[in-house]
Amino acid sequence: MAVFVSVTMPDGRSWTPKFVGEINQEKCIGCGRCFRVCGRDVLQLVGVTExxxxxxxxxxxxDDDDEEEYERKVMTIAxxxxxxxxxxxxxxxxKDCYTHAPMSAE
Ligand code: SF4
Ligand code: SF4
Incomplete structure (x- = not known):
């Protein structure tokens, strides 16, 4: 059976973090909401050129000047x-762009 990384919370319960895997850049609209809530400096907004x-x-x-350099914005995992x-x-x-997965502890 797979064993995943988990943490024990102060009340003794176990919690299994689900780490970020991928962002579906076809669906992403570059709104930046995810960037704003992440406190761990994981994400980077980018412009996609032609x-x-x-x-x-x-x-x-x-980014008025930069808008000419790229066609759209998407979020990436930096x-x-x-x-x-x-x-x-x-x-x-x-847009339901994210996939997450627990990390194997083995
Ligand atoms: S991944 Fe989702 S929340 Fe983040 S910028 Fe793209 S659409 Fe917005
Ligand atoms: S908000 Fe940041 S730390 Fe939390 S799962 Fe997403 S990328 Fe990871």
């Missing part, structure tokens, strides 16, 4: 190892 290249974009910045598996990003996402 050639499919990613340009890092500051959320909320005045620092996956920072994730603590809280799933806040997934819960707030209006």
């Amino acid at each position: 050639d499919g290249e990613f340009i890092p974009v500051q959320l909320g910045a005045d 620092n996956q190892m920072n994730c603590v598996g809280c799933e806040a990003c997934s819960k707030i996402c209006p």
Whole structure:
């Protein structure tokens, strides 16, 4: 049987974090909601150019100039190892873009 990383909470219950796996960039609308709720510096908003290249974009910045450089914005996972598996990003996402999974403890 698979054994997953879990933590024991102060009241003794066990909790199995589900770590961020992928963001479906076909569905993502680049709204930034997930970025705002993640407290672990995991995510990075990027602009996607005509050639499919990613340009890092500051959320909320005045990007009038940059808008000519990219066609749309999507969220990416920049620092996956920072994730603590809280799933806040997934819960707030209006497009159901996220997949999460527990981590094997073996
Ligand atoms: S699961 Fe939590 S820590 Fe991980 S990317 Fe989502 S909001 Fe950040
Ligand atoms: S909340 Fe969902 S749709 Fe919005 S930027 Fe994050 S992944 Fe994309």
